[in-house]
Amino acid sequence: MEVENGGEEEGRLVTMARQFEKRMNEIINLIASTDRxxxxxxxxxxxxxLGRQLRHEFERVHEEETTGDRRTALTRExxxxxxxxxxxxxxxxxYALKIGRWEDTFAQLAREHEDTERNLSL
Structure with missing residues (x-):
């Protein structure tokens, strides 16, 4: 296996996988000379x-990657x-600016209307 990006997690998994493979070869050799x-x-x-530990590590790393993917997706969302x-x-x-202008316009129209009514009543 090759360690990508020199990551610590990947390095630990590679080391565990190599130990697993080494033990497997030792067992095969011992089976061949089955006098012990x-x-x-x-x-x-x-x-x-070792197999159980290796599987556990793979699952943990996968879960962390998945969690990281979820975090990335949530951050993007x-x-x-x-x-x-x-x-x-x-x-x-x-809209608030428009409404404010409309209010100003209506207030101006109301003042003009009052002025007009006052002028008409004189």
């Missing part, structure tokens, strides 16, 4: 334990939502 059954039994137990909220805020601000 007690030692063979102990090596098989170690081999099984949050950024998109923030952009949408910012766009809607800008739109609301424009």
């Amino acid at each position: 059954p007690q030692q063979l039994e102990e090596m098989i137990a170690e081999f099984v334990e 949050i950024a998109e939502l923030e952009a949408t909220v910012a766009a809607k805020d800008a739109l609301l601000e424009r």
